[in-house]
Amino acid sequence: MPIVNSLLGIALILAIGFLLSSNRKAVRPRVVAAAFALQAGFAALVLYVPVGNRALQAVAFGISSLLGYAHKGTEFLFGAFASDSLGQMFALQALPTIVFFAALIAILYHLRVMPFVIRWIGGGLEKVTGISKVESLCAASNIFVGQSESPLVIRPYLAGLAPSQLFCVMTVGLAGVAGTILAAYAAMGIRIDYLVAASFMSAPGGILMAKLMMPDPPELAVDAATDAQIALHEDDEHAANVIMAASQGAQTG
Template identity: 30%
Template sequence: MHFVIGIIGLIIVLVLGFLISSDRKHIRYSPIVIMLVLQFLLGFILLRTTVGTTIVGGLAGVFDALLRFAGSGVDFVFGGIANKESFPFFLNVLMPIVFISAIIGILRYVKILPLFMKGVGLALSKINGMGKLESYNGIASAILGQSEVFISIKKELPTLSEQRLTSMSISAMSTVSMSIVGSYMALIQPRYVITALVLNLFGGFIIASIVNPYHLENDNLVIEEDKDQTFFQMLGEYILDGFHVAVTVAAMLIGFVALIAMINFIFAKITGLTFQEILGYVFAPLAFITGIPWKEAVDAGSLMATKLVTNEFVAMTELAKGGWDFSARTTAILSVFLVSFANFSSIGIISGAMKGLNEEKGNLVAKHGLKILLSASLVSFLSAIITGLIF
C-alpha cells in the first residue's frame, strides 16, 4: 500500500512543480526522467546494498574521526564547563563546525576542492541538461553552503539572468553545507544524511528544470579564487567563518526553540493543543503522501512543519530527543526530509548574501523568495518520497 501512496506522492510533487512552472512549454523531460532514475538507483545503492552500507560507513567514519579531532580543540577551550555524562549541544554538535570549516578551507586552498567541484559540475551538466555554472553551483552548494557558494561565482553574477539566478538559488536552498554535515550526523543516522545529500542534489536539478526552464546562449564556468591570501590568512578566515556559523546557528536555535515553547504554551491554554500539534494536523496529509503511515503522519507532519517555519536543526533536535513512536521506515523518510536548508529564514540568508555581492541580483532573488522556498520544499518531499519507496 505504501508503494502506491508513494507513487501518487511522486506524481503530486511533479505536478505541483509543473503548475508553478514559469514556462511549461520549454520543459525538457528527458533529463528529468534520467535524473529520477538516477535518484532511485543511487538511493537504492546507499540504503539497500552492502556496497552502499560500506560507502556510508566509510564516510561516516571520516566524519566521526573529524568530530573526535574537533573534540580535542573543544575540550581544550571548554573542558570542565560541561558536567560529566552531559551532552551540551553547543559544544558537542555546533563547535565541531569550526574544525570542519578549517578542513574545507585547506582543501580549497590546495586546489583539490575547486578541481573536484568543477569536474563534477561539468559531468553533471551532461546529465541534467542544464548549464555548467548551474551544475557547478549544485555540487558547490552542498560543499560550501547556500550563501558561501555565491562568493565563488561573484565575477559571473553581473552577467547572470533572472532565470539562472532563480535556478541556482533553488539548488542552494535544497542542499546543506558540508561543514554542518558532521553536526547532523550527531543527531540522526549518517546514512540518512548522506542519502539526502545525493538525492537533494539531483532533486534540485529536477525541480529547477520543471519550475524554471530556460535556454542558455552563453555557458561559461569561471570559479573565483582569492590568489592574494597566504595559507594562514585563509586558515584564520575559515576558522572564524566556522565559528560565526556555529554561533549564528546557536543564536537561531535559542530564539526559535524559546519562541516555539512560548507559542505552544499560548496555544495549549487557548485550544488545548500545542502549536506544533496543530501544525502536525495541517502537515499530516503531506507526510502521508511521502509514504508515512497515517497513524504516524500527525507527529511526522509536526516535525516537517517545525523544519519549515524554524530550521532543520530545531526539527532534528526534536527528532533526536526520542519519545516518538516512529517505525524505522518513518524515521528514514523524516530524516532525509529534514536534511536541507528549505525554510523561511533561508530566503533572507540567500538574498542577503547575494545583496552583499550585488545589490541588483540580491533584489531579484528576494523577489522570487517564496517561489524558491516552495521549489526547495518540493525537493525535500521528492527525496523523502523516493526514500519511502526504496526503504
C-alpha cells in the same frame, strides 16, 4: 503500502511543481527525467547495492572520525562542559564542530582539493542532466558548502545568468545543507550515512524542481555549452598559506 505512499508523494510533488511552472511548454523532459533518475539512482545505489552501501559507510566513518577530532578539541577547551553527561548543548558541542569544519573546508580550498572535486562532480552533473556548466558547478559546490559560499564558485558569471538559471542556483542552495551544518547535525546524534546521502541527493533534486518550475528559455544569457575556466573560490582575500586559510575558515564558521 509505504512504497505506494512514497510513489504517490513523489508524483504529487512533481505535479505541483509542473502546475506552478512559469512556462509549462518550455519544460524539457530530458532534464527533468535525468535529474530524477540521478537522484533515484543514487538512493538505490547506497541503499540496495552492497558496494554503494559500503562506500557510503566508508564516507560516514571518515566524517565520524573527523567529528571525533572536533570533539577532542572541544573537550580540551571546555573540559567537562563538553561531555555528554550534561546533555546535548548546541553552543558547546555543535558550534565548535561548525568552526572546525569551516576551517577544514577553507584548507581544502587553499590546497585546490575542493575545486578539483567540485569540477569533477559538476562536469558529471552537466553531462547527465544537460544543464549549463555554470549551474552544474554551483550545484556540485552546494553539496559541500552553504548557499552563501557556493555562488563564489560562479561569481564571474552571476551578473549574466538568466532568471531561470539564477532560480536554479537559489533552489539548489536551499535544497542542500552546508558541510559545516551537516557536521553539526551529526554531532546532535543524526545518522551520518543518512546525512551524507541526503546531501548528495539534494543537488539533482534541486535541479529537478528548479527546471520544472522555471524552465530555461530558448536563448540563455549564459550559453549552456559554456566551458570556460570558472574561478573557484578565488576571492580577493585569498589566503597566503594554510594557517591563514584555516583562520579565515574558522572566522567564517
